[in-house]
Amino acid sequence: MAFSLLNQLRQINRHLVELPCPGCDQDDPHLIWRYDRYFLRVNLSACRHCGLVYLARGMKDDTQARFYGQLYPRLMRQPPATKAMWNYKLIAGYRFSEISAVVGQCQSVMDVGAGLGFFLAACRAHNYDSYIGLEPGGPQYDHAVQVLGLGGHVRPEKLDEETQLPFAPQLVTLFHVLEHIQEPGKALARIAKLMDPKGWLVIEVPDIEADWHELGLLQVHVSHRSYFSQQTLEKLLNANGFYVQHWSREAYGIYEGNLRAYARLGETAKPEVAPLPTPVHDLQAHILKQIRPLSLRNGYPRMAWRLARL
Numbered sequence: 001m002a003f004s005l006l007n008q009l010r011q012i013n014r015h016l017v018e019l020p021c022p023g024c025d026q027d028d029p030h031l032i033w034r035y036d037r038y039f040l041r042v043n044l045s046a047c048r049h050c051g052l053v054y055l056a057r058g059m060k061d062d063t064q065a066r067f068y069g070q071l072y073p074r075l076m077r078q079p080p081a082t083k084a085m086w087n088y089k090l091i092a093g094y095r096f097s098e099i100s101a102v103v104g105q106c107q108s109v110m111d112v113g114a115g116l117g118f119f120l121a122a123c124r125a126h127n128y129d130s131y132i133g134l135e136p137g138g139p140q141y142d143h144a145v146q147v148l149g150l151g152g153h154v155r156p157e158k159l160d161e162e163t164q165l166p167f168a169p170q171l172v173t174l175f176h177v178l179e180h181i182q183e184p185g186k187a188l189a190r191i192a193k194l195m196d197p198k199g200w201l202v203i204e205v206p207d208i209e210a211d212w213h214e215l216g217l218l219q220v221h222v223s224h225r226s227y228f229s230q231q232t233l234e235k236l237l238n239a240n241g242f243y244v245q246h247w248s249r250e251a252y253g254i255y256e257g258n259l260r261a262y263a264r265l266g267e268t269a270k271p272e273v274a275p276l277p278t279p280v281h282d283l284q285a286h287i288l289k290q291i292r293p294l295s296l297r298n299g300y301p302r303m304a305w306r307l308a309r310l
């Protein structure tokens, strides 16, 4: 089993291709770090044009389909063990309460990348009239339908240009999803068309400019294409019809350096001088300080051990 997993990873590695910046589509990477947590050659880079940190080598089309179909559930242990489920459920309840405190009570929601379905179930429990989740991952979708009874409310698909909804959601959520999407700008533009014009878009991503040294190398993952900061996420939102009304970060939060944006459709007054992106050399220094490649807890030795056990 371990052998075939490593073989599959090696195959993925052979099929990685050069990718442009997911933020601005330019091809001007400043290389920061070559390998991801699975020893795949991903070339983590900062875009010299827009400042977004991204993988300048990564998966496309077939390779990506094979990765999410065959490898991702095994690497990420989806579905999680029964004894680990409480954690996912508590996180969903926590998110629901944090978000409701800002946006108030909504009637309708779309959760993009609904995962195991706990957040959608929390919305159902709080009397949302309409709720829909998109979840292309097989084991996660099965859990949402079979265990949480969300059949008819979750679709086994990802968001794309063809996505249509039976209602315009007042709340759209993406929890640790945007960084996986090949063309995140297009996804945001699609959401802008689908949602209630007075609604809220709530996005959570890992913040690359935060302190995440406890995660270390684990942060760098072939499926994470973009590594946003407040600035680069805001730029992408602005470019696709949104402005950010509120940001939140919490100590001891869900994920080290978790960043949550509460965005709405429309424009805010533009600052007279647009803030400059963090200089690539500062970004590089920050990232290299957080990645601890030789750490026994979360560096390459640990990842080799984990892969061998899988």
Ligand SMILES: [Zn+2]
Pocket: 021, 022, 023, 024, 025, 026, 047, 048, 049, 050, 051, 052
């Ligand atoms: Zn860029």
